[in-house]
Amino acid sequence: xxxxxxxxxxxxxxxxxxxxxxxxxxxxxxxxxxALDLFxxxxxxxxxxxxxxxxxxxxxxxxxxxxxxKEELFKAVVRESIxxxxxxxxxxxxxxxxxxxxxLGFAQRSWWxxxxxxxxxxxSKLMMAExxxxxxxxxxxxxxxxxxxxxLIRSILQRxxxxxxxxxxDLDATTHVVMAPLIHLVCWRHSMGAQHGICADIEPLxxxxxxxxxxxxxxxxx
Amino acid sequence: xxxxxxxxxxxxxxxxxxxxxxxxxxxxxxxxxxALDLFxxxxxxxxxxxxxxxxxxxxxxxxxxxxxxKEELFKAVVRESIxxxxxxxxxxxxxxxxxxxxxLGFAQRSWWxxxxxxxxxxxSKLMMAExxxxxxxxxxxxxxxxxxxxxLIRSILQRxxxxxxxxxxDLDATTHVVMAPLIHLVCWRHSMGAQHGICADIEPLxxxxxxxxxxxxxxxxx
Amino acid sequence: xxxxxxxxxxxxxxxxxxxxxxxxxxxxxxxxxxALDLFxxxxxxxxxxxxxxxxxxxxxxxxxxxxxxKEELFKAVVRESIxxxxxxxxxxxxxxxxxxxxxLGFAQRSWWxxxxxxxxxxxSKLMMAExxxxxxxxxxxxxxxxxxxxxLIRSILQRxxxxxxxxxxDLDATTHVVMAPLIHLVCWRHSMGAQHGICADIEPLxxxxxxxxxxxxxxxxx
Amino acid sequence: xxxxxxxxxxxxxxxxxxxxxxxxxxxxxxxxxxALDLFxxxxxxxxxxxxxxxxxxxxxxxxxxxxxxKEELFKAVVRESIxxxxxxxxxxxxxxxxxxxxxLGFAQRSWWxxxxxxxxxxxSKLMMAExxxxxxxxxxxxxxxxxxxxxLIRSILQRxxxxxxxxxxDLDATTHVVMAPLIHLVCWRHSMGAQHGICADIEPLxxxxxxxxxxxxxxxxx
DNA sequence: AATGAATGAGTATTCATTCAT
DNA sequence: AATGAATGAATACTCATTCAT
Numbered sequence: 001x002x003x004x005x006x007x008x009x010x011x012x013x014x015x016x017x018x019x020x021x022x023x024x025x026x027x028x029x030x031x032x033x034x035a036l037d038l039f040x041x042x043x044x045x046x047x048x049x050x051x052x053x054x055x056x057x058x059x060x061x062x063x064x065x066x067x068x069x070k071e072e073l074f075k076a077v078v079r080e081s082i083x084x085x086x087x088x089x090x091x092x093x094x095x096x097x098x099x100x101x102x103x104l105g106f107a108q109r110s111w112w113x114x115x116x117x118x119x120x121x122x123x124s125k126l127m128m129a130e131x132x133x134x135x136x137x138x139x140x141x142x143x144x145x146x147x148x149x150x151x152l153i154r155s156i157l158q159r160x161x162x163x164x165x166x167x168x169x170d171l172d173a174t175t176h177v178v179m180a181p182l183i184h185l186v187c188w189r190h191s192m193g194a195q196h197g198i199c200a201d202i203e204p205l206x207x208x209x210x211x212x213x214x215x216x217x218x219x220x221x222x
Numbered sequence: 223x224x225x226x227x228x229x230x231x232x233x234x235x236x237x238x239x240x241x242x243x244x245x246x247x248x249x250x251x252x253x254x255x256x257a258l259d260l261f262x263x264x265x266x267x268x269x270x271x272x273x274x275x276x277x278x279x280x281x282x283x284x285x286x287x288x289x290x291x292k293e294e295l296f297k298a299v300v301r302e303s304i305x306x307x308x309x310x311x312x313x314x315x316x317x318x319x320x321x322x323x324x325x326l327g328f329a330q331r332s333w334w335x336x337x338x339x340x341x342x343x344x345x346s347k348l349m350m351a352e353x354x355x356x357x358x359x360x361x362x363x364x365x366x367x368x369x370x371x372x373x374l375i376r377s378i379l380q381r382x383x384x385x386x387x388x389x390x391x392d393l394d395a396t397t398h399v400v401m402a403p404l405i406h407l408v409c410w411r412h413s414m415g416a417q418h419g420i421c422a423d424i425e426p427l428x429x430x431x432x433x434x435x436x437x438x439x440x441x442x443x444x
Numbered sequence: 445x446x447x448x449x450x451x452x453x454x455x456x457x458x459x460x461x462x463x464x465x466x467x468x469x470x471x472x473x474x475x476x477x478x479a480l481d482l483f484x485x486x487x488x489x490x491x492x493x494x495x496x497x498x499x500x501x502x503x504x505x506x507x508x509x510x511x512x513x514k515e516e517l518f519k520a521v522v523r524e525s526i527x528x529x530x531x532x533x534x535x536x537x538x539x540x541x542x543x544x545x546x547x548l549g550f551a552q553r554s555w556w557x558x559x560x561x562x563x564x565x566x567x568s569k570l571m572m573a574e575x576x577x578x579x580x581x582x583x584x585x586x587x588x589x590x591x592x593x594x595x596l597i598r599s600i601l602q603r604x605x606x607x608x609x610x611x612x613x614d615l616d617a618t619t620h621v622v623m624a625p626l627i628h629l630v631c632w633r634h635s636m637g638a639q640h641g642i643c644a645d646i647e648p649l650x651x652x653x654x655x656x657x658x659x660x661x662x663x664x665x666x
Numbered sequence: 667x668x669x670x671x672x673x674x675x676x677x678x679x680x681x682x683x684x685x686x687x688x689x690x691x692x693x694x695x696x697x698x699x700x701a702l703d704l705f706x707x708x709x710x711x712x713x714x715x716x717x718x719x720x721x722x723x724x725x726x727x728x729x730x731x732x733x734x735x736k737e738e739l740f741k742a743v744v745r746e747s748i749x750x751x752x753x754x755x756x757x758x759x760x761x762x763x764x765x766x767x768x769x770l771g772f773a774q775r776s777w778w779x780x781x782x783x784x785x786x787x788x789x790s791k792l793m794m795a796e797x798x799x800x801x802x803x804x805x806x807x808x809x810x811x812x813x814x815x816x817x818l819i820r821s822i823l824q825r826x827x828x829x830x831x832x833x834x835x836d837l838d839a840t841t842h843v844v845m846a847p848l849i850h851l852v853c854w855r856h857s858m859g860a861q862h863g864i865c866a867d868i869e870p871l872x873x874x875x876x877x878x879x880x881x882x883x884x885x886x887x888x
Numbered sequence: 889a890a891t892g893a894a895t896g897a898g899t900a901t902t903c904a905t906t907c908a909t
Numbered sequence: 910a911a912t913g914a915a916t917g918a919a920t921a922c923t924c925a926t927t928c929a930t
Binding site: 485486487488489490569571572573574575576577579582583585586590591613614616617618620621622624625627628629631632634635636638639642643644646647650651653654655657658659660661662663664 | 707708709710711712791793794795796797798799801804805807808812835836838839840842843844846847849850851853854856857858860861864865866868869872873875876877879880881882883884885886
């Protein structure tokens with residue numbers, strides 16, 4: 001038995017409604033962030049959905065309102081952490097006008113700042129660990145992340161060859177070799193390296209510098 | 223300390239006893255081999271102990287006779303797959319008298335043939351995936367594999383510097399960078415690459431060649 | 445007892461208010477109709493309240509505004525589907541002046557047309573299925589449907605005996621036997637018979653004819 | 667550290683082994699009996715598998731050792747309670763040499779004693795309640811129980827016609843009508859009738875007598 | 889009154905582990 | 910030592926019910 005004052009009726013109602021709506025729109029993001037943290041940390045199976053929900057500040061039931069199964073949640077995490085990032089990169093590369101060596105260095109730093117050093121970087125380790133159990137996701141990941149990523153590096157190397165800057169015998173294999181230390185870095189940081197005080201982590205900046213130095217000298221014509 | 227009843231003592235023939243003893247001694251190895259396969263393939267949680275037992279040709283109960291928990295089984299798998307290979311390497315390296323470039327190439331090939339291409343190589347992927355859930359075993363792995371492995375590479379690089387063959391600014395970081403593509407190769411082969419028909423695998427030999435070419439040129443003095 | 449705010453009072457037009465009131469009065473009926481359909485079809489447990497709400501065109505929350513629990517909804521469905529039909533029958537029977545055989549045939553057809561063939565007929569199947577879980581409602585059903593129904597048939601049979609038309613040894617048992625095929629018909633139609641293409645349904649009219657023929661010949665004096 | 671005496675080794679071991687084996691062979695039956703009780707009583711959904719297990723004197727997990735899902739358990743209950751019974755009947759009917767009226771009476775009594783009055787009788791009610799949720803089981807039930815059952819009655823009626831004992835217009839419809847009171851009896855006894863002190867049950871023997879009397883008179887030639 | 893987002897108790901099912909034989 | 914039947918804790922997912930708007 002509640003009597004609304006005219007003031008309440010006008011002012012309070014829309015405000016509250018807005019709050020609710022804002023929560024609802026924020027939920028998926030909050031859930032994905034929580035899930036990303038936990039999946040990366042403990043792996044897929046060892047993560048309990050209830051934990052994810054609690055970390056996102058909602059109840060178990062609410063999670064299932066947004067993602068119908070744990071597996072779908074996992075897929076959404078992978079998708080969300082990556083989509084769009086790569087297109088961004090590609091257009092930047094296209095616009096680059098300096099030497100191919102500089103372009104490669106620029107690409108490496110961009111990747112590190114926008115992916116490798118962020119939570120999204122952990123996805124690589126996650127996929128490494130769970131690909132065997134989720135062929136469907138593995139395919140999705142390879143199509144939408146791995147292949148485009150390799151393609152990007154390959155196109156830089158090709159550009160270097162075309163401009164007479166790089167000398168490369170086996171382009172495909174070399175593409176993999178150039179990318180490998182980057183993947184390795186994020187995998188390490190989110191597995192062994194995450195065991196602080198137990199395993200030594202890799203210092204990213206010196207590592208990235210050494211990587212670029214080695215690669216550029218290794219690729220250089222002459 | 224169990225005393226055989228006369229009935230058992232009479233019934234059991236010497237031949238049978240010998241067979242059984244041989245089986246018994248082989249058991250742990252069979253179990254570890256089966257477990258390694260499955261752990262590498264599916265990860266720790268997704269592997270059911272019954273599957274391991276079945277693949278090893280024994281019953282579930284028998285497995286627990288040898289390894290009191292699934293975690294202990296996992297640790298035993300990692301431990302067993304690692305022992306002693308590196309000392310072998312080290313003494314070979316010590317004895318090597320050619321150029322440091324040749325030594326590095328030799329080390330890479332030895333590693334690939336004796337570790338990377340074998341089941342033991344899969345351990346790297348397994349540790350990458352499970353380090354977070356097994357800190358103790360991660361430490362063990364770091365101490366007995368990672369650190370010595372890095373040490374080995376580092377000593378080769380140092381040898382190259384000392385002999386005026388290599389020019390390296392940041393030795394520690396470069397050591398990691400040189401090793402990274404090797405770890406990456408085995409990780410890939412046992413995760414994404416294992417999804418035949420779904421994800422493209424890396425061709426190991428061209429990849430290893432490209433790796434060595436890039437690294438040697440990248441390290442070379444002048 | 446809620447007091448409308450001035451805003452609401454001003455904004456809400458008389459037309460809207462009327463519409464809403466009409467809707468509001470119609471709600472319980474729409475909900476019960478939807479619930480009846482689903483309960484009959486799928487049983488109590490397998491029916492989800494959300495489905496009921498959806499079918500009635502309201503939200504889940506609204507349903508609970510009218511019926512505080514699913515059980516109460518169920519009871520309301522049964523109660524509502526039963527009320528008052530029998531009194532109608534009774535007075536028609538009282539007024540009947542033909543032979544008792546004709547009266548029995550007339551009663552059978554009336555029942556079929558007004559109950560058996562309608563949604564209300566489905567209640568028998570529902571009660572058969574759920575009596576064990578709803579003792580209170582079973583009692584209610586027995587008192588307001590079964591007993592009066594049997595009483596009606598019984599009084600027709602008694603009329604036949606009194607008028608020298610029927611010969612019956614055990615009146616109570618025979619009453620049950622005469623009624624049984626009718627109950628069976630509706631139960632069947634709403635269980636096995638409803639599995640179109642899977643189970644053969646019973647053709648009602650031939651079945652009812654055969655029933656009447658058998659019963660009348662079986663009851664006839666001589 | 668346990669020392670077996672020769673006596674134990676010889677005597678105890680086989681005995682115990684036998685006990686175990688006997689238990690294992692008895693399990694399915696015990697589980698089905700428990701499940702039948704509960705399914706009949708509470709319906710499929712309202713029965714918890716753990717209850718079934720406990721009533722059978724085993725743990726939840728053990729039940730799933732024998733039946734992989736609740737639904738499979740249900741199917742097994744239906745199968746077990748019925749299969750074979752019908753073939754039994756059929757051969758007895760074939761061998762019958764008396765009048766068709768006697769044969770019908772004999773069939774009715776046999777059914778009652780061996781099915782209707784036993785737990786298996788409850789299956790009819792169970793199917794009535796759950797057919798909508800288990801089309802697969804409904805089909806199985808109709809094929810293996812309903813159709814053969816109706817066929818049996820139909821063949822008796824046909825025999826009566828052929829021998830000039832019965833006069834029947836619509837054989838198919840009449841078959842249903844003759845069977846209906848029997849199905850009704852078991853449905854009633856396991857739903858409304860089971861609510862002792864709440865709903866009046868049907869007395870089976872007078873009911874069956876009245877049924878046979880009505881049917882025989884109703885079918886008789888002349 | 890109406891909504892639908894949120895809740896959390898409840899349940900089928902899995903699987904590491906135990907233990908009688 | 911070996912077996913495999915039995916256990917029961919753990920967990921994904923459902924759904925009646927609540928409640929802020």
